[in-house]
Amino acid sequence: MDQFDIIVIGGGSAGSAAAGRLAEDGSRTVCLVEAGGSNDRVRVKTPGLMPFIPKSSNYRYDTVPQIGLGGRIGYQPRGRGLGGSSAINAMVYIRGHAFDYDQWAALGATGWSYADVLPWFKRSEGNERGADEWHGGDGPLNVMDQRWPNVTSKRFVESATALQLPRTDDFNRADNEGFGLYQVTQKGGERWSAARAYVEPLRARANFDIRTGALVEKILIEHGRAVGVIIRRGRRRETLRARGGVVLSAGAFGSPQILMLSGIGPAAHLREQGIDVALDRAGVGDNLQDHIDYVSSWETRSADPFGDSLGGTWRMLKAIFEHRTRRSGIMTTCFAEAGGFWKSRPDLPAPDIQYHFVPAMLEDHGRTKVKGHGFSCHACVLRPESRGTVRLASPDAAAAPAIDPGFLTDDRDIATLRAGVRMMHRIVDAPPLSDYAGRDRYPVDLSDDAALDALIRSRADTVYHPVGTCRMGSDADAVVDPTLKLNGVEGLWVADASIMPRLVSGNTNAPSIMIGERAAAFVRAALAA
Structure with missing residues (x-):
């Protein structure tokens, strides 16, 4: 039986940040438990090989049938x-x-206003532009401008500007409205994941134990306190003890799943699964929110965008060689190179639509090959009203949870998305992007609400930002309090996107890392008290 001061469950965006910060000063022993591997692979670290990332690095979950998406x-x-x-x-x-x-x-998330979180974003960020009022310059998470964006992505921004839409070179000030090229989490031409930022630099530390291939079966609760975890590595079970406590960072799907496997969650559901109830918490697994996203694509005769053709394949082979030898060129692409934030109504307090522009034709999350060259554009609803749940599909920790985002079950969401899709088409129809004379692969009468809604429901899906299933707040029903401590259990904190009371208006990776940073500070304070 191994003993540590702190055990962190999950080496993702928040977990890597939390574990790294807790271990960095050497004053406490930290064990990071991760079900997957190290991800130290060329296909993971090379940005342009994102479509070819191995299955072992992706859970590839499915949802339950979605009523709002036609089943x-x-x-x-x-x-x-x-x-x-x-x-x-x-x-x-x-x-x-x-x-x-x-x-x-x-x-009710006291201490989480923008003024409160900005210093933690800056602490995490190492922006290659340097530090200023909004940005950190020497944090572990390297952030940089794209150096080889596709010309098609630049034309998307110019077309938005032609429509008098605002242009921005920085989406990460207080107000993110506008269109431009995105900054990326890369360093030296390679993907800079949270693990490369926070975990790998400490791998040799004697006080830091990194256990990969370790599936957490449950958190041990004794006398109302989290005291360790039971893990499975291959066919062997191990018990790890934590003197100070446990930080759960398994994500918006994994964290509620592990809590329920540990007997913390809706009592009736746990009993249905044959799990003894340690703590009846109805909010565990509720409040699931995700950015519902519609993507369309246009085929071009021009080979400027990426594409599946003899010439396109040869260009990629040369680019792979360049990247392997110099870490430069078009294989540094993030694919979602350009985008923007737009208000569908002028009276809104913040943009409610985000665009991701991709200089390639996408189908079914990139899982289906499309012949030829072209580009795609995503439009997503930033603050959806639809809500869903995460539940156990099985008491086996290795089984996928039952995920029900409830996409487009609130009519306000499809009304917002309808407006976003119409603006997307206006941008594509404006010069210079219109100069490509792209063929719309999913034509529709944009003036016909019913026809547009039917197309949206037949094609919309996630843009990969689930949150909210272990909601933070000050009320009795909140799963965690504003210090991320789980209500009703001592020595247990939750630190990942699951604690967000509401979905943020943008991508969730940087906010998750900020949450991990703050979690480490809360745990250090609790242990020092």
Whole structure:
């Protein structure tokens, strides 16, 4: 039986940050437990090989059939291994809008306003532009401008500007409205995951134990306190003890799943699964929110965008050689190279639509090959009203949870998405992007609400930002309090996107890392008290 001061469950975006910060000063022993592997692979570290990331690095979850999507089953990729989803994502560095965090504080997440979280974003960030009022320059998470963006991505931004839409060179000030090229979490031409930022630099430390290939079966609760975890490595079970406590960072799907496997969750559901109830917490697994996203694509005669052709394949082979020898060139692409934030109504406090522009034709999350060259554009609803749940599908920790995002079950969401899709088409139809004369692969009468809604429901899916299933707040029903401590259990903190009371207006990787940073500070303070 191994003993540590702190055990961190999950080496994803938040877990890597929390574990690294807790271990860095050497004053306490920390064990990081991760179900996947190290992700130290060329296909993970090379940005342009993102479509070819191995299955072992991705849980590849499915949803239950979605009523709002015509009964379709949605796809939910989630990172597996050190770095978590920061090892498989599009590397876009976005924090969200100041409104998001001020709203959290107003909802009872005391100490999480924008003014409160900004210093923690800056602490985590090593922006190659340097430090300023909004940015950190020497944090572990390397953030940089794209150096070889596709010309098609630049034309997307110019087309938005032609429509008098605002242009920005920085989406990470308090207000993110505008269009431009995204900054990315890369360093030296390679993906810079949270694990590369926070975990790998400490791997040789005597006080830091990194255990990969370790599936957590349950958290041990004794006399109302978290005292360790039971893990499975291959066919062998091990018990790890924690003198100070446990930090759960398994993500919006994994954290509620592990809590329920440990007997913490909705009592009736746990009994249905044959699990003894340690603590009846109805909020565990509720409040699931995700960015519902519609993507369309246009085929071009021009070979400027990436594409599946003889010439396109030869260009990629040369690019792979260049990247392997110099870490430069188009294989540094994040694919979602450009985008923007737009208000569908002028009276809104913050943009409610985000665009991701991809200089390639995408189909079914990139899982289906499309012949030829072209480009795609995503439009997603930033603050959805639809809510869903995560539940156990089995008491086996190795089984996938039952994921029900409830996509487009609130009519306000499809009305917002409808407006976003219409603006997307206006941008594509404006010069210079219109100069490509792209063929719309999914034509529709944009003036016909019913036809557009039917197309949206037949094609929309996640843009990979699930949150909210272990909601933070000050009320009795909140799963965790504003210090991320689980209500009702001592020595147990939750630190990942699951604690967000509301979904942020943007990508969730940078906010998850910020949450991990803050969790480490809360745990250090609790242990020192």
